[in-house]
Amino acid sequence: MTPRGSCGNCWGSESMKTSNNPDDLSRLSLEPTQVKICGLTLPEEATACAELGAAAIGLVFYPPSPRFVTDELAKEICRALPSHVCTVGVFVNESFASIMKRVNRCGLKGVQLHGGEPPKLGEKLLREGLIVIRGLYINNPPSLKDADEYRASAYLVECAGGALPGGNALAWDWNAAAEIARIKPVVLAGGLNPDNVVRAIKAASPGAVDVSSGVEAAPGRKDINRVKDFLEAVRSCYAARENRKIF
Numbered sequence: 001m002t003p004r005g006s007c008g009n010c011w012g013s014e015s016m017k018t019s020n021n022p023d024d025l026s027r028l029s030l031e032p033t034q035v036k037i038c039g040l041t042l043p044e045e046a047t048a049c050a051e052l053g054a055a056a057i058g059l060v061f062y063p064p065s066p067r068f069v070t071d072e073l074a075k076e077i078c079r080a081l082p083s084h085v086c087t088v089g090v091f092v093n094e095s096f097a098s099i100m101k102r103v104n105r106c107g108l109k110g111v112q113l114h115g116g117e118p119p120k121l122g123e124k125l126l127r128e129g130l131i132v133i134r135g136l137y138i139n140n141p142p143s144l145k146d147a148d149e150y151r152a153s154a155y156l157v158e159c160a161g162g163a164l165p166g167g168n169a170l171a172w173d174w175n176a177a178a179e180i181a182r183i184k185p186v187v188l189a190g191g192l193n194p195d196n197v198v199r200a201i202k203a204a205s206p207g208a209v210d211v212s213s214g215v216e217a218a219p220g221r222k223d224i225n226r227v228k229d230f231l232e233a234v235r236s237c238y239a240a241r242e243n244r245k246i247f
Helices: 013-019 024-025 043-052 071-080 096-106 117-126 144-149 174-183 197-204 226-234
Strands: 026-031 032-039 056-060 086-091 110-113 129-136 154-158 186-188 208-213 216-218 238-242
Touching: 024 197, 032 086, 043 056, 043 071, 043 226, 043 238, 056 071, 071 086, 071 096, 086 096, 086 129, 096 110, 096 117, 110 117, 117 129, 129 144, 144 174, 154 174, 154 208, 174 186, 174 197, 186 197
Parallel strands: 032 056, 032 208, 056 086, 086 110, 110 129, 129 154, 154 186, 186 208
Antiparallel strands: 026 238
8 A cells, every 4th residue: 555645656856857967867866765753752652763764863952842851861762772773862052062961971873953053063063973963944044045154964954933943843845945955965844744745755855854743642742653654655755866864
């Protein structure tokens, strides 16, 4: 059975599908898009997401968020996960010292910068051997045109504009991310769910997608059946793009 929301095997953006340049085609690979499940608050739900095929798990260290986790809970979640799953801490305007304290205490493998952090912070974190995901936004700074100012492992692109930093479950025109996704590793986020993720991948050809509220039963509590539906939909859609594995 084809997962709901699936278009069969989609081939990414129109420019990728119609390219006749042999050099362009030789760089492309058909790879399943990676999935990061963000906002986990329970070890058992995190391990269930990993068992279903999530490449990365996001832990939110921003106290105003309903998905905020303490250091002790984050450490418990990280210890419960298999080693191949990337554990990413989500931070908003924290200092290098504060971030590294949690990296070392909790066992994080990656850091997502989701505020107005200066470019030098990302560079320092990269030198620590961490995966660094820099948030870029359609409606707020830093915007897509600021990407070259930030060194990062990948760029999480979403619309922003809600009450909290991040996507706030707001769907948007994912085609706006297609250009940057052709030249940089992109994690597509914002308003994704099992019913629309295939359309989003087809529009932007990202290296990964990030979902939180779109697979939840309540803030911070994942609906494992929706997680399964989401991952099945993503696996049904192979995007033609340069192979930019992120996690």
